[in-house]
Amino acid sequence: MYGGYQGRYAPKTFVALYHEPDDAARAIDVLREIGIEDRFIQVQSGVPYRAEFLGRPERPSGVPKYAMVGAFVGFLAALGLYYGTPLLYPIRVGGKPLLAVPPSFIVLFELTMLGMLIATFLGVFVESLLPPVFGKRVYHPEVSDGAIAVFFQVPAHLAERVKQALAATGPSEIAPAEGTFL
Amino acid sequence: MSQEQRLTRRDVLKLAGLGGAVAAVLSGCGPTAKYVRRQPYYDMPEYARPGASVYFATTCRECPAGCGLVVRTVEGRAIKIEGNPNHPVNKGATCARGQAALETLYNPDRAKGPTRQGKPITWDEAITALADLLQNTPPESMAFLLGLAPDHLAELVYEITQALGAPPPLRVGALAFMEARNTLAGAAERVFGTKALPTFDIADADLVLSFGANFMETWLSPVYYGKAYGAMRRGRPGRRGILVHFEPRMSMTAANADLWLPIKPGTEGLVAQALGYLVAEAMGREPGEGLFQVDPAQIAQQAEVSLEKLEKVARYIANEAEKVVAIPGGVALGQSNGFAIAQAVLSLNALFQELGKETGVFFTPPVNGEAPLAPATLADIQDLIGRMQAGKVKVLFVHGVNPVYEFPPSWGFAEALKKVGTVVSFASFVDETAAQAHLHLPDHTFLESWGYQRVQVGADRETLSAFQPVVVPVFDTKATADVLLAAVQQVGGALAEAVPYKNEVEFIQKKVAALRERTDGIYAHPHPQVFWNLFLQHGGWWTEQSQKELARGSVLNVQVGEADFDQGDLYLVVFPHPILAEGASANNPWLQETPDPTTTVMWNTWVEVHPETAARLGLQNDDVVEIASPYGAIQAVVYVYPGIRPDTLAVPMGQGHTALGRWARGRGANPLALLGPEANGASDPAFARVRVRVRRLGTRRQLARKENVVGVYGDGRYEPVEAKAESGMKE
Amino acid sequence: MAEMDPQHTKWVMVIDLDRCNGCGACVTACAMENNVAFTGEEENAYGRGMHWLRIVRYWVGEWPNVQVRFMPMLCQQCSNAPCEPVCPVFATMHSEAQELNIQVYNRCIGTRYCANNCPYIARTFNWFDYEWPEPLNFHLNPDVTVRRRGIMEKCTFCIQRIRAAEEEARMEGRPVRDGEVQPACAQACPTEAIVFGNWQDPNSKVRELAESQRGFRFLEELGTEPKVIYLSSQKHEF
């Protein structure tokens, strides 16, 4: 994030651990007051909190776009299968037309939904950059015990000041965070 | 390719010229190439191209009717049996039994080669043994039992017995006596003056009166009658023939009748006379001049039939019908007064003639006047059994019949057989008789055989129907005629001089030689070899023109009287199975699998019981019952049958084999066990005189039916029973 | 004849129920021609016969005026066949050249849906691998596939015979002659109840017979447009 900075200006990542959303929200306010932008703060939690609870900026999720693209692809695949394949090798059955509209709805529906669901599923991973194949990531295992971990990046020389400021918000722990492979 | 295909098709036989496959057949049938061989692909006979069919004309021997067949073969294997469209009897059609004959040919349970006391021997040993028997047995203690087919063998054996001085062969068979051939021929002699089996010309009849004749099933010539029946119904625009059938049970023939009258067993003759009386009356004859001195009202009561219905039929005959045919047959002739019934019914035809109606009885003219050997009478058979019992028969030759199975046990044949020194069986299968034979010298099945059959019924012209092998023999079997001739030659001396044929083919060629001089045949050629080839190519010889001459008869005012019955509760109708007939081909799986027309039962013996009777006796579908007559008892499975008199039971023949093969053995029961030894007045067995008691055994066995019981009878509930319930009835 | 299109035939069967006497020759002939397996007593008792053609028998009336009606029942080769659209793999389909309802054995995966959907109960299923013990298998028709377990089969109108006749006719540059093709059942039928022919041929026997006032198609109210035309039996009433 701070690529190029060296020495005392090099960024350092810290984690402050909270057990109440109120505290975490206050800590984020504190960080923001210090001048750390939202993009240098990351919150990890064991339960989902709406952005507003912690005073974090609302950002829309990209997943619905995946869903729509997936649905469209599924729909096209269904069109191709239903209206295309019978023309490749026309076989008449039951005195029925080769291409009939009403039963096509079933195929169109199913494959559209299938495309949509698969794309949504994949979308979660792509959007969240999961699985973390590109390197280490910061994480605090207590998150899974319901703690709210507030990660923030500060230049090394500011670290102590920030720690002190956060102490007032009652974190159970403030520590430097190391990226790990998960 | 198209050339061969066109010519190998069935209609090739219509072609007068010789081309393609026919030429091939001809060239293949020289004296040196007796059989068509199944060859490897690199060395095929020229006509047997891979994938191309070759058709051979031959004759069916599943029953004695002598229907012409065309057998399709591919690469030396018989693939499909089709009717010979030019044959005067069946005109291209076949029955189920004929269709399934391929399974006789390729049956895995056929006898694989000659055996002595069950142990395989070579044919040389077999022929030596046979020659030994012919030489060292006093001629009068020899006996030959032959089936009704083939005729050429019967004639050869006849010549041999004549040369030996032995008693002539007896031609016997269950089907023959169930058809009461002697009775019919005897009655025909009395009414029409010809002692032969009459053919009833129903094709253009307006009304057919059938007194028990199951002519659409197995009776005499079923395919001929099938053809004629179809023509009668819808063969003529605007005229539809009507069938009225009198029989205690609804046979398949009865099932096709417009009116089925389930008269009391034994009253067929009386009803015929009553009907004659009523017709005569309706046509204005005074009772005094009435030819039958009967009282219709009283007969109707006696026969338990509606007088009104009889009168309606009589009025229809009198007013609407131009051609009326009355047919006696089936169970009617098996009554104790069967001979009188046959005469009464045949007389009805004569009466109609007298009343100005057309009738349709004709006789198939014998080829060159040579009638085939008639079937043996019951007296002949009983005489033979008596001699066997007395130990006077040292050697018994059996061919084409399975007497242990086909004769009612009450005749005592099986016991008498044990007293015979040497039994020689020529059966193609290890049937019940062959199983007890000392020497078993299996014959080919007819699709591997040479021969001919003299058509007795159904053809309107002289017809000699030819057999030829369509495939090379499947197993190590040998034609019985060849075996006998080889033995005769080995014996040598006077016998060989009297029977001077090298082999079967030469014998047949000599027998048909006389036909070369006939110019009225469908073909003629003076050269023996060409004639022979034509004979085989056409599947026999018959005249170009119909020789049908409707017979004129005289009315016999026979005293029919009452039929006698044995002690018992219920009348019993034993009938040849419409598909299996007497059961000689019961080991053909597809024959077993073809459903009986009226009951749709397959693979087993059932007993037809009227619903009221079943209710009275507490019987349900699929109950196993014991049916007992004074002569024996069988077990069968109840089929509640709406089409039978409440006082009558009916059991089909054809099952109950204790040998023959995997599909026949241990299946169902043979109702012949219930029959007695009495005759019907013309020395045919009175098989309908028996009465039976029926007893529920408490077990059940599910009949294999094509129909669904619930759907058909609507009794709502159907309790499936375990098919394995009855131990004794299964293999 | 001139207006006939040799490329396109419409095969039709007429079954005259007045001629049919129920003898069962057609049933056996069909089995022998088409390598139909036999299944034995127990299987048949459990409704597992393989008959492509069966003779449906009805009882009519009450004792003693009982009557029987026979009706040979086989695949009706429907123009609008209910069996066809339900097959997921096109194992049963319509041949446009012959207007036949075709069962492609190699494609069949054995869902049996077609059989459930057939109002004529005309289809049979190979429950097992059925055997023709040697040498019984010698008579198997080389023109007809022997079906193995797990697939559907049904009457084909003896398509192998139709094809042979059509090829022959094509090579000779003529339409197939009336009566040239006979399925095994029609060929065997002693009463000539079964007549087979090409509907496109205006002079064919089937056209002539179908004009009869007795003609009807079984369950035609279902709209399946069967190609078997029955001529009703009209018994005389005394």
Place this chain on the structure above:
Amino acid sequence: MQETTLPAELHERVEELREEHLLLDPRPREEMNRMVLEAMEDVNREYIIVMTILGLVTAVTLFGAWGYLMSKGLGLAGIRRPIYWGLFIVSFVFWIGISHAGTFVSAILRVFKAEFRRPFTRAAELMTTFALAGAGLYPLIHLGRTWRFYWMIPYPNQRWLWPNFRSPLVWDFLAINTYLLGSTMYLFLPLIPDLAMARDKSKGWRKVLYTILSFGWRGTEEEWRHLQKAIQIFAWAIIPVMFSVHTIVSWDFAVAMKLGWHSTIFGPYFIVGAILSGISAVGFILYMIRISVKNMRYFIRPEHFDALGKLLLIISMGWAYFFFNEFLLEWYGGEHTVQEILRYYTTGDMAPVWWTMVICNILIPWLVLWNKNWRRKPWVMALMGIIVNIGMYAERYVIVVGALSRNRIPFDWGWYKPSLVEISIALGTFTLFFFLYGLASRLIPLIPVWEVEEGHHAHGLKRIGKGVVKTVAELE
């Protein structure tokens, strides 16, 4: 939580409420995590014995019998002409019905924010997946040539042949695949945070497994946002898929030219039936989890059974409504064969099965479920689960086998008797289901802890006058 502000005299009432409602009875997340993990790691002797038995029984009765069936032919099943479909298709429809449980609980209840769903969404979704796994086997088992099943898949092949998209079986194939994939993904998405939790808390092979399965989940805001969005999309999208699946299954029958099947009401009728059997099966499964899995008495409480009981009663009424509709209108139609079919159902051979269906699906639920005390008894609901599912199995049996037994040609009616192989396979899918479920119960967290914790956050108490009530805050 506001209970500190409540007067002391309400304390007893508060305790009562807390005991009643899981979501008012918060425990620290660590403790809940521990409880869930303990339950997962509780591989004791009984468990191993039961699982071994289930596994062996499944191997023999399902896969053994299936292999035997494939090697000999479908004749080993009791099906015959004209009843070409038997127990396999009955079981297929049955399991598809059961599979509606998970989707109903986790999608419909989620969309409608029914809070009681929280602890058992996963238990129900697992049912969906495993029921579909069982159901998905049947179309393969029932094929005459199972080894050719892939011919139904649309893919370019050397035969140049594509599947017939007019065939309801292809619709089935597509719908079931969509549903199976969709519901598996839908099971997996909310599972990720819990797997991450397990990853953090476990050691050894479990650590490796959960590390892989949790995909590096950390619980960042983005992750949660995308996850929740996706869950939302799934919840909405899977509902129509679920409806389509059972509708299409019903169309297998309804589009056929078969009297007794050819009914326009079959779609909704089948769906309601599916939900009925699914919901009741959830009751049974929750009971099993409650009694057999460690620590589950905390998570699964009588209130859940009560809620399920109410749902069940309503759905049973809905089912009865459709059933009555179907029967009455068919009967009024007066078609000859249909009359016979209905007669066959009610008084014919099928009557015992038909009446079982009526009694189990209508009579017993209606008699039992109106009573709150009974609804709250886990074992009663477990029993209801069994009874209703017997009834629903009977319903499918009547529809599949009963209708096929009667057709327009009385000559060709039939009766049907399931064979041993068929019964064995049908039972085998039950053991397979329980086997898979047992396996899953020790491999993945059965309780969605984060959802429960979220519920804890959302729930509170409010004093109104002298009383105290439960309140719910909308967090999502």
